[in-house]
Amino acid sequence: MGGEGEIEAEGLLDVENTIFVAVGKNVKESKSTLLWTLHSFAGKKICLLHVRQPAHLVTLVDGKFSASKLKQAAVKAYQALEWQTTHKLLNQYLLMLAQVGVQAGKVSIEMENVEKGIIQIIAQYGIRWLVMGGAADKRYSKELSNLKSKKAIFVSQQAPVSCHIWFACKGCLIHTRSVNIGSNEGSIVALSSPKSTRGTTLLQSSADADEDADELEGISRKFSSQCLVHSTRSKDKMVDTSRSAVLLMDELRGDGSSLPSPLESGDCLHHPSSVLLLEEKPQGRATHEIYDKLEHAMLDAENSKEKGFGESVRQRKAEEDAMEAIHRAEASESLCMKEINERKEMEALLGRQKQELESMKNQHDKIIKELQIVQDQKLVLEGQMKESCCVKEELEEKIIQAVKLLVSFKEKRDELKIEHDNAIREINGPRKFVEEDAASVCRPHFFAFSFWEINEATQNFDPSWKIGDGRFGSVYKGFLRHVKVAIKMLPSRGSQGHMEFEREAGFFSRVRHPNIVTLIGICPESRSLIFEYLENGSLEDRLACRGKAPPLPWQTRTKIAIEICSALIFLHSYNPCIVHGNLKPTKVLLDANCVSKLSDSGIYHLIPQDENTTYATTLCNKTDPEFSVYMDPEFLETGELTVESDVYAFGIILLATFNWETSIGDSEGCEMCTRKWEF
Numbered sequence: 001m002g003g004e005g006e007i008e009a010e011g012l013l014d015v016e017n018t019i020f021v022a023v024g025k026n027v028k029e030s031k032s033t034l035l036w037t038l039h040s041f042a043g044k045k046i047c048l049l050h051v052r053q054p055a056h057l058v059t060l061v062d063g064k065f066s067a068s069k070l071k072q073a074a075v076k077a078y079q080a081l082e083w084q085t086t087h088k089l090l091n092q093y094l095l096m097l098a099q100v101g102v103q104a105g106k107v108s109i110e111m112e113n114v115e116k117g118i119i120q121i122i123a124q125y126g127i128r129w130l131v132m133g134g135a136a137d138k139r140y141s142k143e144l145s146n147l148k149s150k151k152a153i154f155v156s157q158q159a160p161v162s163c164h165i166w167f168a169c170k171g172c173l174i175h176t177r178s179v180n181i182g183s184n185e186g187s188i189v190a191l192s193s194p195k196s197t198r199g200t201t202l203l204q205s206s207a208d209a210d211e212d213a214d215e216l217e218g219i220s221r222k223f224s225s226q227c228l229v230h231s232t233r234s235k236d237k238m239v240d241t242s243r244s245a246v247l248l249m250d251e252l253r254g255d256g257s258s259l260p261s262p263l264e265s266g267d268c269l270h271h272p273s274s275v276l277l278l279e280e281k282p283q284g285r286a287t288h289e290i291y292d293k294l295e296h297a298m299l300d301a302e303n304s305k306e307k308g309f310g311e312s313v314r315q316r317k318a319e320e321d322a323m324e325a326i327h328r329a330e331a332s333e334s335l336c337m338k339e340i341n342e343r344k345e346m347e348a349l350l351g352r353q354k355q356e357l358e359s360m361k362n363q364h365d366k367i368i369k370e371l372q373i374v375q376d377q378k379l380v381l382e383g384q385m386k387e388s389c390c391v392k393e394e395l396e397e398k399i400i401q402a403v404k405l406l407v408s409f410k411e412k413r414d415e416l417k418i419e420h421d422n423a424i425r426e427i428n429g430p431r432k433f434v435e436e437d438a439a440s441v442c443r444p445h446f447f448a449f450s451f452w453e454i455n456e457a458t459q460n461f462d463p464s465w466k467i468g469d470g471r472f473g474s475v476y477k478g479f480l481r482h483v484k485v486a487i488k489m490l491p492s493r494g495s496q497g498h499m500e501f502e503r504e505a506g507f508f509s510r511v512r513h514p515n516i517v518t519l520i521g522i523c524p525e526s527r528s529l530i531f532e533y534l535e536n537g538s539l540e541d542r543l544a545c546r547g548k549a550p551p552l553p554w555q556t557r558t559k560i561a562i563e564i565c566s567a568l569i570f571l572h573s574y575n576p577c578i579v580h581g582n583l584k585p586t587k588v589l590l591d592a593n594c595v596s597k598l599s600d601s602g603i604y605h606l607i608p609q610d611e612n613t614t615y616a617t618t619l620c621n622k623t624d625p626e627f628s629v630y631m632d633p634e635f636l637e638t639g640e641l642t643v644e645s646d647v648y649a650f651g652i653i654l655l656a657t658f659n660w661e662t663s664i665g666d667s668e669g670c671e672m673c674t675r676k677w678e679f
């Protein structure tokens with residue numbers, strides 16, 4: 001479909017030999033004009049000429065609408081529909097022409113003003129022969145001879161003078177604008193009128209017509225007469241006659257071109273104008289035929305009217321369809337807008353959900369990391385728990401063993417107590433008093449403490465409560481029954497039983513002397529000896545002035561020597577004789593008043609011995625070289641302790657105590673003293 005002012009052509013455009021027929025949207029009028037042309041110009045080629053009005057001026061249903069009032073899509077839809085209808089109609093005309101053996105084509109232009117469009121096509125193609133409607137049906141009247149159609153008048157006035165135009169109406173020629181050779185262009189020559197055509201001729205010369213026109217008129221008259229004469233002949237014969245007339249006209253023109261004539265067709269008798277023409281000379285049978293033909297024509301007109309009505313109904317329907325299409329287009333547009341809005345909302349929603357998803361993903365990753373850390377920690381804790389469980393099980397096992405041991409000790413203790421009570425009861429008798437004295441001498445003078453008490457006294461054997469480590473066990477200070485004591489933990493009992501340990505300990509507990517450390521009690525369970533606690537450390541400490549203690553005065557040293565001597569005499573005079581066996585300055589302890597007392601007197605009896613390990617070998621093996629000077633060389637040689645062993649050690653102690661300058665305050669020299677005596 002071309003744009004405005006653009007001509008579209010299809011098929012024939014041989015201007016010299018083609019009759020152009022202007023056809024409009026009025027189907028009835030167009031068909032009538034076309035039929036007249038067919039009848040009038042038989043054998044000529046025909047080209048349909050149509051001017052298409054743009055959509056904004058098309059008639060829509062009952063009125064005219066401006067395109068601006070319609071949605072663009074609706075206008076386009078309507079325009080397409082309109083053009084499709086027109087195109088279809090033109091094709092129907094072409095088909096009709098083809099069916100009657102006429103070569104045909106079509107030319108169209110889109111223009112607001114139809115008459116101007118016709119003029120433009122005429123001018124552009126140099127059209128020479130044109131047939132168009134002269135008036136609308138409602139305006140047609142037999143009495144009117146002039147053109148009534150504004151379009152026809154315009155075309156008649158404005159068309160180039162070289163174009164010969166026939167104006168037809170309802171199948172009649174109502175006006176002709178002939179070629180005005182040599183006169184002013186655009187002058188109208190009314191060669192025929194409904195009146196003049198009636199019974200005489202269709203062409204009439206005018207005063208201004210030239211000779212060619214006169215000749216043409218003459219020929220026409222002659223041809224008309226022939227038509228009248230032969231009106232009763234068969235149709236075929238009439239066609240031949242008209243064709244002869246055309247040939248004759250061509251002859252007269254002399255230029256070889258066939259000037260079309262409205263009477264060229266032999267079918268003039270079928271035409272209403274032809275019928276009217278024949279009315280002027282009624283001649284019996286011919287008149288009757290003419291009336292028959294008139295009736296036929298009337299019937300044809302009636303049929304055409306019905307067809308026209310059908311066409312208008314179809315057009316109406318097409319318009320309604322167009323309106324429906326417009327409504328559908330509007331509905332589709334609003335639906336489309338709604339969908340666009342919904343899509344925007346969905347996109348916004350989607351964006352928000354995407355953001356939420358992103359943040360949730362971040363949180364998820366964070367939680368996963370934390371979970372990983374927690375799982376790692378869990379593994380570590382599980383490992384620790386397993387270890388703790390193992391430790392706990394071990395401790396529980398130990399506790400169970402300890403409880404069992406405690407229970408067995410208690411049982412033994414109870415047994416012993418019972419035995420003891422029984423023994424007491426047995427010896428009760430007449431010699432009670434005498435034996436009581438003897439018993440008091442033999443009875444151990446110490447307390448028996450439980451391990452629990454020892455444990456409590458030493459604060460669970462707190463290391464800070466340890467006084468020192470000896471070769472035969474560690475010494476702790478502690479409080480037992482509100483008394484400050486020194487607890488010596490002996491090694492495991494070995495082959496020595498509880499009873500033996502208690503008997504030995506009982507023996508020494510009875511050895512009491514002011515210069516011998518008193519054995520307060522024992523703990524058989526832990527093989528502990530509980531001694532009285534002496535505040536001022538050992539003679540060794542005082543000679544070395546440890547703990548920033550002042551040097552011992554000579555008088556004190558002399559007193560200590562006397563006290564040691566006194567204790568040794570007591571031990572050696574005891575029945576049985578008691579050998580200290582390990583005499584040295586660390587075994588001479590000083591109380592708060594610097595009274596010296598021998599510790600560990602005869603303790604070697606409590607030290608477990610077997611075949612391989614005797615007290616002497618243990619002592620020799622473990623003797624610090626520093627203190628081996630106190631060992632009796634004979635003891636070291638034989639491994640047998642004697643009184644002389646103690647005397648030897650006492651002599652060395654005296655030398656260490658009195659032959660050293662530390663007595664006047666040099667603490668450093670005390671250690672050198674020991675080395676000195678090594679020579």
Ligand SMILES: Nc1ncnc2c1ncn2[C@@H]1O[C@H](COP(=O)(O)OP(=O)(O)OP(=O)(O)O)[C@@H](O)[C@H]1O
Nearest residue numbers: 467468469470471472475486531532533534538586
């Ligand atoms: N009753 C007590 N009062 C105060 N302190 C004591 C008492 N008994 C021992 N000590 C301290 O405990 C320390 C260790 O004494 P212990 O008899 O166990 O070992 P040692 O005499 O140094 O050497 P070893 O016994 O191996 O020959 C002593 O040096 C002394 O200072």
